[in-house]
Amino acid sequence: MIVTFRLNGEQVNARVAGPASLLDVLRDELGMYGPKEACSQGECGSCSIVLDGEVVCSCLVLAADAEGSEVTTVEGVSQGGLNAIQEAMLREGAVQCGFCTPGIVVAASKLFETHPRPTRIEIKEALAGNICRCTGYGAIIRALESVAGGEA
């Protein structure tokens, strides 16, 4: 079947086979490689996207269910250049292997969009579904706290 939705602001038509996940369709059909596949079961958050305004794991979304929806991947979180979160993560060295980074940028961008001055606890809760296997949480939290504190 063909599924039509808006991806980072543009309408796309994607070929979807049976129960394919939205993650597979984004990567394999639409060449959107920001969302990563790691655990395939919603534990790690590296495939995080924004679906109709909410951060979800794209590996757990039935692609057929994306019909008519609005999807934002890490490629679409900033308009030309990097956003404040990405700048802060660069500055603080909040990236090691980088595999979790797109998911963290998506989850954090959404947090700041709705909540411009989150506390440390709120930052940690918002990122509870994003695992950094390099355990680089210290730098990630520092980067996000600097955005919350208005240093960016």
Add this chain to the structure above:
Amino acid sequence: MVEVNFGRRRPETVVGLRRVAELKEWEGNRIGAAVTWRRVEREGPGAYAQAARTVGSPQIRNAGTIGGNLGTASPAGDGHPFLAAVDASIEVASATGRRLVPWNEFFVGPKRSSLQQGELITAVVLPERLPERHGFGKVGVRNAMVISTVCAVVTRDHDGRTTVALGSVGPTVLRVPAAEEMISAESNPSEADLAEFARLVSEGVRPITDHRSTEQYRRHAAGVLARRLLERCLR
């Protein structure tokens, strides 16, 4: 989706329910099956909202629904103890009609429900009136993204009637009638009554030893957790 991702299942036909608006309706005590944990966390009654807040991660709560939790029928489902503690029913529909299934007839075993071929979970129906006090608690190895070692809801009404429902300590969510009867009769439970309540809960659960915990620990934790939740209701 997880079963598909791991190649355990490859259904030829899938039906997307995400855009069925009727399933997201929430009117009074009838909560549509496609209501997400995120919404329950924000709009649900006390213990149900507390349970919702501990489901998975923000990503999971944004996508996961109460109907999906029921369909999985995991013994560890964090939404189940509330439904059991308040005697909720599950509304299911098929091409031929609708039926209301009491929670204790819905869950039949680990990951098994009485949902029939061709039936869809459409709503959770809570009683018209909820007990005055209720609380949810969960024991797990970390704060987020954790499957319960034990989870529980205790309710206490103005007349002393108390219910206790626990998950992860039996093949399905379960109630402990002996503990409920004993403590419901005490209008102002003493220290000894609370200890007896905890003992009866520990005795009444049916846990197993698996990779997440031991039978012995779960039994102990069930009693401690139930007592703490009761104490909160009594405050």
